[in-house]
Amino acid sequence: MSDVGALGDPALEDALTGLARRRTVLVASDLDGALAEFTRDPADTVPAPGAMLALRGLARLPGTSVAVVSGRDAATLAELTGVRPGDPVALVGSHGAESSVAGVTAQRLDDGQRALLDELTTTVAELIERHRGARLERKRAAVAVHTRGLSDDAEQAALEEAVGLGEGRDDVRVLRGKSVVELSVSHADKGSALLALARVVGAESVFYSGDDVTDEDAFRVLPAADGHVTVKVGDGGTAAEHRVPSVGALVVVVRRLLALRSDLAPGAR
Ligand SMILES: O=P(O)(O)OC[C@H]1O[C@H](O[C@H]2O[C@H](CO)[C@@H](O)[C@H](O)[C@H]2O)[C@H](O)[C@@H](O)[C@@H]1O
Numbered sequence: 001m002s003d004v005g006a007l008g009d010p011a012l013e014d015a016l017t018g019l020a021r022r023r024t025v026l027v028a029s030d031l032d033g034a035l036a037e038f039t040r041d042p043a044d045t046v047p048a049p050g051a052m053l054a055l056r057g058l059a060r061l062p063g064t065s066v067a068v069v070s071g072r073d074a075a076t077l078a079e080l081t082g083v084r085p086g087d088p089v090a091l092v093g094s095h096g097a098e099s100s101v102a103g104v105t106a107q108r109l110d111d112g113q114r115a116l117l118d119e120l121t122t123t124v125a126e127l128i129e130r131h132r133g134a135r136l137e138r139k140r141a142a143v144a145v146h147t148r149g150l151s152d153d154a155e156q157a158a159l160e161e162a163v164g165l166g167e168g169r170d171d172v173r174v175l176r177g178k179s180v181v182e183l184s185v186s187h188a189d190k191g192s193a194l195l196a197l198a199r200v201v202g203a204e205s206v207f208y209s210g211d212d213v214t215d216e217d218a219f220r221v222l223p224a225a226d227g228h229v230t231v232k233v234g235d236g237g238t239a240a241e242h243r244v245p246s247v248g249a250l251v252v253v254v255r256r257l258l259a260l261r262s263d264l265a266p267g268a269r
Pocket residue numbers: 030031032033037038039040041042043045069070071072073137139144146147148177178179180182212214
């Protein structure tokens with residue numbers, strides 16, 4: 001029985017087989033909560049065992065482009081994944097505002113955005129002082145309030161206040177995630193970035209997996225009817241076509257795709 005067969009999901013197995021036969025594909029995934037387990041301190045994150053190896057294996061196959069797409073900024077993403085300049089694995093950071101691939105999404109912050117981000121960071125630092133245990137993460141285009149590990153009430157209070165800082169403003173995008181609220185001065189989204197990346201690398205079909213709210217932007221623009229394969233990791237409502245229960249199960253899926261595409265990709269053998 002195949003790995004995916006062991007997960008008991010023949011529909012996903014069929015979808016992966018169909019994708020593996022395509023001439024050109026883009027295989028992309030979110031990082032935190034998808035390719036990597038959550039950690040209390042975001043700096044402690046490491047990709048799950050075998051995850052990057054499977055992606056690198058896919059990137060070596062003909063007609064196969066690979067990317068990690070994350071809310072992390074590009075520099076942090078490179079550090080966490082070990083992807084270096086010239087690597088065949090592409091990186092898309094800051095929810096689509098940064099990319100290692102030319103022509104995808106290189107949104108430079110203007111002076112006004114930089115000043116706004118500084119101002120937001122100061123306000124969030126004050127918020128953190130009032131909410132014991134909450135933590136600040138400064139990114140290239142955003143500042144985030146983290147609450148993982150706090151009690152439910154404490155989390156809710158800090159996150160609600162963070163949302164209030166950006167709500168109703170056209171110049172700030174409020175992104176709610178898992179135990180995190182992010183105030184971004186960029187209006188990029190993962191869906192637009194993935195479509196741009198697919199166009200640039202010439203991929204006819206896309207595989208995309210993710211676990212969080214911002215991944216829904218990607219799932220929505222990748223319909224199964226157009227040959228795309230979308231996989232939600234974990235619980236919660238989703239526009240994705242398929243679902244797996246955990247990070248470990250997603251790694252099994254990516255490895256399965258590697259095995260199938262190694263056999264079935266036009267020109268692979
Ligand atoms: O798009 P992603 O790759 O899923 O990134 C989303 C956010 O991930 C990080 O926060 C999440 O993971 C942390 C480490 O496991 C965890 O402590 C936190 O509770 C999660 O929300 C990252 O810190 C954020 O910048 C990303 O936007």
